[in-house]
Amino acid sequence: MRALVIDDSRTMRRIVSAALEELGFTTLQAGDGQQALDLLESGEEVDLACIDWNMPVMDGLTFVTRVRANSAWRDITLMMVTTESEHGQIVRALAAGAHEYLIKPFTPDAIRDKLDLLGLIPAEEHV
């Protein structure tokens, strides 16, 4: 499984990537939505994208909308990972096409639980 971690904070990219690698993912990273789109357009294939909301150049919500508008990327599972925690924002992200929403701060277990919901935990990880 391959995951794209999109966040303008290097520290946050590292934390999310480490949690995903612990679960058997390989990861690649982007500092904003545009960089992430460029990676996808260049042919990088990913199963999952973890997306921050507030980023320069292109925010996470716009990225989600752009990915959903392209049927070639319909199999990518999209999970917002953000400090934005208003009820209305979660609704907006889901309406735009995000599958899941994880609010910062979170524990590595929380990432695991969410991926389990999404059916993205490799079978051998199940007890």
Next chain:
Amino acid sequence: MSLTQDTFAFVADVVRRRSAIQLETGKEYLVESRLLPIARDAGHPGVDAYIREVRAAQREADLTQIVDALTTNETSWFRDNTPFSALRTHIVPALRAERPVLDTLRVWSAACSTGQEPYSLAMTLSDVLGPGARFDITATDLSERVLAQARSGRYSQLEVNRGLPAPMMVRYFTRNGHDWQIAEELRRTITFQQHNLLDLPPHGPFDIVFLRNVLIYFDLETKRSILSRVHRVLRPGGFLVLGAAETTIGVDHDWERVPVDRGSVYRPVQAGAVPSPRPAPSTLAGVVPGTTPAPFAPATRPGLARPVTASTTTTTFPPTRTRPTGSAFEQGVTR
């Protein structure tokens, strides 16, 4: 730092007498890690000193706190997932097939801790039974402390992050300061009560009993006795759901294992019937004359664009006559 034998023996004895949970040798680390914060709060450098004071003072509150600390476990929403998808795809359809006019569905969530399991059950049942769903859930735990939180229906940010699907979160929760409050309509469906699994079970009969990650703590005799109590309050044709690492096999012969999805559920064998030595594929074939069991179809998960890995079982089930997995809302907003 390690515990003295004496401290461990005392704690193990208190826990066993009050909860029947066996803390075997080798669990010293558990006693140490769970009791150290309490010992420090009470002004002691370590668990040994704290236990010396507890033994001298003989206060009920200390003993309750110790049992609480050692018997309550972290829990998450839709924990392990499989039992909840089994509820949607197999358990409710089978109950419906056998009782076409399904009156109020009764569920017991045993050892419910801070309430995530009964609320997850309520969310799933509301969804799968549809508008006007009639069900009630009895949720029990040994600890009044965890029940108080469960009753309040109020959860921290960190708690709602644990396994709660986002579509369920926006549907059933509202923000309350830094916390999240569960909807009253769900809270109303659950009765929380303090209960020791070794006492008489809550008033049945139930259609479904969730007893997960509890039996692992008990010795064989106690497991057997708990299972026989559950058997008594489960309606014929009802379902028992255990934890992923638990089974009735080799413990109690009054149950038949039914493989579903990635796990198993159990149905009571009726008195006088001879339990089959192997799980019978037909056990779920509802008594609906003229229906042909359809091959098991893998469940799709809410908010997921593709089907979950197919089960490896070849068991057949009655046709699922219910709506597709996931509410219209989930499908509308996430696909």
